[in-house]
Amino acid sequence: SEEKSLNFIEQIIEEDLKNGMPHSGLRFRFPPEPNGYLHIGHASSIALNFGLGESYNAPVNLRFDDTNPEKEEQEYVDAIKRDIEWLGYKWADERYASDYFQQLYDWTIELIKKGKAYVDSQSSEEIAVQKGTPTQPGTDSPYRNRSVEENLDLFERMKKGEFPDGTHIVRAKIDMASTNMLMRDPLMYRIMHKHHHRTGDDWCIYPMYDWAHGESDYLEQISHSLCTLEFLPHRELYDWFLDQIFDDKKLRPKQREFARRNLSHTVVSKRKLLQLVNQNFVSGWDDPRMSTISGLRRRGFTPASLRNFANDTGIAKRDNLIDVSRLEAAIREDLNKIAPRVMGVIDPVKLVITNYPEGKEEWLEAENNQEDENAGFRKVPFSKELWIEREDFMEDAPPKFFRLSIDREVRLKNAYIIKGEKVVKDSNGNITEIHATYDVESLSGSGTEASQRKVSGTLHWVSAAHALEAEVRLYDRLFTDESPDTHKGKDFLEFVNPESLKVVTGYVEPSLATAKVEDKFQFQRIGYFTVDKDSTSDKLVFNKTVGLKDAWEE
Ligand code: ATP
Ligand code: MG
Ligand code: MG
Numbered sequence: 292s293e294e295k296s297l298n299f300i301e302q303i304i305e306e307d308l309k310n311g312m313p314h315s316g317l318r319f320r321f322p323p324e325p326n327g328y329l330h331i332g333h334a335s336s337i338a339l340n341f342g343l344g345e346s347y348n349a350p351v352n353l354r355f356d357d358t359n360p361e362k363e364e365q366e367y368v369d370a371i372k373r374d375i376e377w378l379g380y381k382w383a384d385e386r387y388a389s390d391y392f393q394q395l396y397d398w399t400i401e402l403i404k405k406g407k408a409y410v411d412s413q414s415s416e417e418i419a420v421q422k423g424t425p426t427q428p429g430t431d432s433p434y435r436n437r438s439v440e441e442n443l444d445l446f447e448r449m450k451k452g453e454f455p456d457g458t459h460i461v462r463a464k465i466d467m468a469s470t471n472m473l474m475r476d477p478l479m480y481r482i483m484h485k486h487h488h489r490t491g492d493d494w495c496i497y498p499m500y501d502w503a504h505g506e507s508d509y510l511e512q513i514s515h516s517l518c519t520l521e522f523l524p525h526r527e528l529y530d531w532f533l534d535q536i537f538d539d540k541k542l543r544p545k546q547r548e549f550a551r552r553n554l555s556h557t558v559v560s561k562r563k564l565l566q567l568v569n570q571n572f573v574s575g576w577d578d579p580r581m582s583t584i585s586g587l588r589r590r591g592f593t594p595a596s597l598r599n600f601a602n603d604t605g606i607a608k609r610d611n612l613i614d615v616s617r618l619e620a621a622i623r624e625d626l627n628k629i630a631p632r633v634m635g636v637i638d639p640v641k642l643v644i645t646n647y648p649e650g651k652e653e654w655l656e657a658e659n660n661q662e663d664e665n666a667g668f669r670k671v672p673f674s675k676e677l678w679i680e681r682e683d684f685m686e687d688a689p690p691k692f693f694r695l696s697i698d699r700e701v702r703l704k705n706a707y708i709i710k711g712e713k714v715v716k717d718s719n720g721n722i723t724e725i726h727a728t729y730d731v732e733s734l735s736g737s738g739t740e741a742s743q744r745k746v747s748g749t750l751h752w753v754s755a756a757h758a759l760e761a762e763v764r765l766y767d768r769l770f771t772d773e774s775p776d777t778h779k780g781k782d783f784l785e786f787v788n789p790e791s792l793k794v795v796t797g798y799v800e801p802s803l804a805t806a807k808v809e810d811k812f813q814f815q816r817i818g819y820f821t822v823d824k825d826s827t828s829d830k831l832v833f834n835k836t837v838g839l840k841d842a843w844e845e
Pocket of ligand 3: 324561
């Protein structure tokens with residue numbers, strides 16, 4: 292493998308090892324909240340954490356950050372696990388922040404006893420006003436100096452379910468004048484009478500992210516807790532909470548931050564992706580236009596392409612926007628190596644070879660993948676009536692039109708050279724048939740002089756009598772704008788591309804009869820396609836993954 296320069300997280304780790312941290316202490320985690328499906332941004336975080344696990348031979352936990360039962364569901368837990376496995380990564384332990392609810396509760400009692408936490412009984416509006424502003428200190432809550440006994444009593448009764456939602460909270464007692472707003476007595480617990488997907492109705496108080504995350508890292512002895520940049524101001528609080536519980540015989544986790552992966556022409560936020568699903572802009576979380584891992588999978592992306600994309604784009608210290616064409620290039624590169632070539636026509640028009648014998652059929656040899664010497668050959672049927680692509684014929688063609696026209700010759704891929712003769716039109720003037728003659732001597736690979744004649748182009752085709760009808764779903768970008776969710780005063784949904792899905796009926800060669808869901812092909816001269824989960828033996832359904840070259844670069 293190629294020598295790669297260390298990214299800044301690896302440099303931090305190297306520094307820690309140099310300063311005496313034992314290699315055996317390295318441990319990472321990927322901590323999704325099960326409130327939606329994973330997206331391409333998560334793939335970057337997964338590749339980072341599991342990649343570190345691989346390069347340092349260290350365990351990586353999968354930890355569900357399940358502290359908010361209002362938004363979290365088992366369906367999301369299952370989907371997240373499926374996606375990580377599909378990407379090809381293996382976690383060491385499967386953990387849940389909810390595994391630690393009792394420990395967090397016990398620690399909170401200790402904090403209360405030490406005067407480091409208290410129960411506040413004001414409304415959230417009152418508390419917000421007292422927070423102050425970044426340039427003005429906040430005001431103490433009238434409950435800030437409640438006695439330990441009263442705090443302990445209230446906290447226990449909160450847990451027992453004596454109070455309705457919103458009546459009391461637990462706050463850390465830190466510094467109402469801190470320049471870091473997050474240090475102004477942050478929330479540790481709130482009352483939520485909600486069923487939790489794992490703990491059921493055991494709890495009606497739930498810890499906040501800040502109070503659960505670092506402590507979960509500590510309990511799992513995670514050495515490097517990597518998160519995205521918006522958590523940079525949380526680091527001080529992460530450390531403060533650890534200070535309260537830290538036992539110096541144990542490893543002390545550190546939080547370090549990297550920039551979120553932002554991708555053009557899409558959104559990478561579970562909340563926004565959920566809006567697209569709920570408001571029926573897409574068919575579901577795995578709609579092939581979604582930036583979710585399951586959507587990209589259904590679109591025809593491979594695990595290798597997503598891992599390569601994540602590794603090639605790497606991680607940054609500052610927010611940046613990666614053009615979606617880089618993601619498309621990653622899948623094109625992988626599919627070029629592995630996808631069998633087939634012929635499929637997605638905008639068909641009939642071609643009749645007038646001098647080809649009626650009722651005759653030939654099975655011609657076709658190479659499966661010139662990029663893969665082990666891919667072999669298959670037979671494709673040829674007959675008098677074929678389907679070709681409508682745009683491959685032009686009646687009054689300019690000299691530079693290198694496809695079929697009247698009195699001009701082209702080669703049919705793997706078959707014969709044909710010459711355009713005439714067209715048949717319907718009453719509206721639309722071409723319904725193209726008639727051509729073939730050169731009997733010109734069969735590809737036959738070695739004859741005629742087979743070696745140079746003609747101006749090569750077209751793909753399928754035999755009409757043998758072709759399979761297929762529904763073909765053609766996708767365009769889901770958003771017309773490069774950064775749909777960055778416009779002040781405009782909702783990102785305003786930029787949804789109304790033409791992001793076009794469904795057509797095409798014809799494909801009969802070898803595809805046995806194609807299975809997620810099988811991937813190159814439809815020669817068109818692009819890469821995969822079999823959709825809606826496909827049946829009666830009706831094939833293909834998703835277009837990506838075109839052969841980047842249309843946006845032309
Ligand atoms: P979302 O806004 O989509 O819900 P999140 O950060 O709240 O994102 P989590 O489930 O909490 O989602 O994320 C799990 C991990 O993945 C976190 O460490 C988070 O920082 C990281 N992550 C999330 N989105 C991105 C992204 N766009 N790029 C890189 N890492 C990300
Ligand atoms: Mg989160
Ligand atoms: Mg979130």
